[in-house]
Amino acid sequence: MAKRPTVYDVAARAGVSIATVSFTFTQPHKVRPSTREAVEEAARALGYLPSASARGLARGKTGAIGLFSFDYYARNSGVTPDADAPFGDEANEDFRMFPLYHDEVQRGVEMECWRRGYVLMVGDTKSTSSEADIAGIAGRVDGLAVFPNTLPDEILLRISKRIPVVELSIPINNNGLHGVSVDNEGGLAALTEHLISVHGLTDIAFVGPLGFPDKEHRFSGYSRAMEAAGLAIRTVDTAPPGQLAAFARDTVAGMLAEGTLPQALACSTDEEALAYMDALAAAGVSVPGQIAVTGFDGLVAGLVNRPALTTVRQPLVELGRTGASILIDQVASPGKEPVKRQLPVKLMIRESCGCRAA
CATH class of the missing domain: 1.10.260.40 (lambda repressor-like DNA-binding domains)
Structure with a gap:
């Protein structure tokens, strides 16, 4: 040889x-x-x-960053789509939904790791059955980035005693972990104020799953704007996992039957907004002619949809890059205090709120 x-x-x-x-x-x-x-x-x-092992021994490091992500289908339906099914086939879900929010954040993590000379290891909680499995994965990297609701806080805090941990998209808090997020509250407040001041709408319902930190902050922004205008706060029930499209259709049908359709739906994600726009179209309700619909995230799907979706755009790729940068900097020079960063968002005014396309 x-x-x-x-x-x-x-x-x-x-x-x-x-x-x-x-x-x-x-x-x-x-x-x-x-x-x-x-x-x-x-x-x-x-x-x-x-040799990765040789480099690791020489530096006392692995040269790798870990990312705990989640699979869209496993998280929302438990079904893997048929790769051979044509676009539009229900088994393949909605092709407009890709890339999703976490896809773009993960791309940012990948880009920063590449720029800084680190390998990225991606795992998901479906493939880990115990804390020992999670610890085993964490033991092979120099730092760990996690999406919301992927690992319990107590496990993350234990891991953080050995390697730096950064939370992605978790609003600024004092939990002792590094974190990077966006201005969820300010973004939804600005969007709600636009519906009120520019379009004169007074019956605006918030759509979104509460119990998630980022969605809670968006709801706070919506509530703040509604209260400031002296308007009643109204919410729409949350769809069960994997049932958003059917739930949106049933909700729209119920509102129409009861005569309770609001003037606008302020959705906490673009995914929700697109589902409700489809349900409204199927029921013969014009958007934005009869009801305005808005989202939050800034996915490509909202831009190519017709009508184009008015939304709040998160700097998703930059969020991932910032999280990876925090980790790599902490690996090189650990700090005593957690690093917390909040990135700005941008209001994207398009057609679904009633404004003319640019």
Whole structure:
């Protein structure tokens, strides 16, 4: 068997030091592009692959960041779609819904890990059956990023005693963990104020699952704007998991039968807003002619929908990048206090509220 090439062979062929070779594969942003290209070309020519275990032993680190995410189908329906089914087939769900919120945040985490020379390991709670399994995954990374409601707080706090943990999309709190979120309350307040002041609407119902920190803050923003205008707060019941489309149809049918259809639905997510727009269209109710519908997230689906969805756009990719950056900075230089960051949101005024398309 031929001798495996080493870091010394790559350094000699590229005409650089072994430290430069190491930096090329662990912290590429610190190496000049021309030098990095020379090292990578030498590695390709020799068939060299850097050893993750060796790098870890040398630095006392794994060079990897973990992300606990969740699968959309497993979380919402427990059914994996048929990959061969055509678009529009109910088994394939709604193709407008991709990429979803967590897909874009995860992309941001991936981009920052790549930029900083870290490997990203993605796990989900469905594949872990016990705290020991979770701890085993956490033990293979230098830091851990988690989406809301993926792991219990008590487990995250125990993990954080060994490696830094950052929560993604959890509103700023004092739970002792690092966190990055967006201005959920301010965004929904601004959107509700737009419906009131620009369109003169007075009967606006909030749609969204309470019990989730980010949705609670959005509800607070809606409530603040309604109370400031002297208007009554109204909510719509939350759909059971995996039943949003059917629940929206039943809810719309019930409102029409009872004569209680509001002037607007302020939905806590774009996914909810699109489901209700479909249900209203199926019932022959015009959006925005008879009712305004708004969302929150800023998914591509809302932009391509007709009418285009008025929403609050989160900087989803930047949220993921910021979370990964916090982790990597903490790995390099741990701080005594948790790092908490809140990113701004942007009101996207489109057609579904009654405004003209730009």
